[in-house]
Amino acid sequence: MTIAVSHVEYQTEKRHYAHIDCPGHADFVKNMITGAAQMDGAILVVSAADGPMPQTREHILLARQVGVPALVVFLNKVDLVDDPELLDLVEMEIRELLTKYGFPGDDIPIVRGASKPAYDSPADPEANKCIADLLDAVDSYIPEPERELDKPFLMAIEDVFSIEGRGTVATGRIERGVVNVGDEVEIVGLKEKADKTTVTGVEMFKKVLDSGQAGDNVGCLLRGINREAIERGQVLAKPGTIKPHMKFECEVYVL
Structure with missing residues (x-):
């Protein structure tokens, strides 16, 4: 469980990312503000087994308030849900929530997957396909940020x-x-x-x-x-x- 904000980096074929991992637990939502204020885009992780939680709403609202320009959603733990219709309902709820807080809910990519099998088996292409799909969505949907290099530091x-x-x-x-x-x-x-x-x-x-x-x-x-x-x-x-x-x-x- 993430408590404080942490930073990691990784590379795709198109971009180099500095990734800010923010806490998702309700008790540490306030720590998320520090990370969100620095973001050019965000990946919102939602459990398919639980659906949007109260802190999910907090995160979406805070992302809007601090000016995060674009979101991609990763619907995690789909391996724990046997009913495809339930996944569709969770996805629909997420889109409605995004729209409610001013994001284009109908257009935002929602990638379904399971992070634990990918983490446990990094060499398994099938287990890691959802991660590749997620990075492709981030590459294509989150716009290239404009950097103010010519202004004072x-x-x-x-x-x-x-x-x-x-x-x-x-x-x-x-x-x-x-x-x-x-x-x-x-x-x-x-x-x-x-x-x-x-x-x-x-x-x-x-x-x-x-x-x-x-x-x-x-x-x-x-x-x-x-x-x-x-x-x-x-x-x-x-x-x-x-x-x-x-x-x-x-x-x-x-x-």
């Missing part, structure tokens, strides 16, 4: 940790622009004055990079910054390009 900080002997690392998804090793950046937010620092390293999925760009989930190693001086809720930005505000208009959804 901005990254919302998702997490912070220390590496002994090296310094403090801030992780997150780059919203816009490019950051290079050696670039000066500002830590903005939650305090009156921004702190300046230099990016001394960039990593993505345990690979050392010379730079990161819009859409990448990276960790930035920051020079001379203590772990206590930076936190989630702040942003890294090109110096002088962003100003924090004390008042703003927003929509609030109370869980």
Whole structure:
């Protein structure tokens, strides 16, 4: 069971994906918001044996609220359902739910399959066909995102940790622009004055990079910054390009 948001990467014939695994359990729906806010598209996993759960509705609504542009549905555990008509009913319920919350329910691909046999038998083509079908649906249905590479660097900080002997690392998804090793950046937010620092390293999925760009989930190693001086809720930005505000208009959804 997923509790916190986690990140993995994989490759299809058409694309390279940074996949954010979000919690599905009702007790951890709030943690899903962190991942959903970073998504260019989403795979909604629904159990064929249970049908849409209350948290499924929460996930669809939150995806709409944070602006996830497109969804693909994976109807999981179909091996536990013997009645084809029951599968059709579950699929119909999912489509109605998607439509209710503003997604094109009639058009969204719903791929039927069973993840456990695929996980247990990775070399079995038949067991893994549903996974291949799912990735094909994601490749074809989720639009290619437009990256704002020409704008000033901005990254919302998702997490912070220390590496002994090296310094403090801030992780997150780059919203816009490019950051290079050696670039000066500002830590903005939650305090009156921004702190300046230099990016001394960039990593993505345990690979050392010379730079990161819009859409990448990276960790930035920051020079001379203590772990206590930076936190989630702040942003890294090109110096002088962003100003924090004390008042703003927003929509609030109370869980």
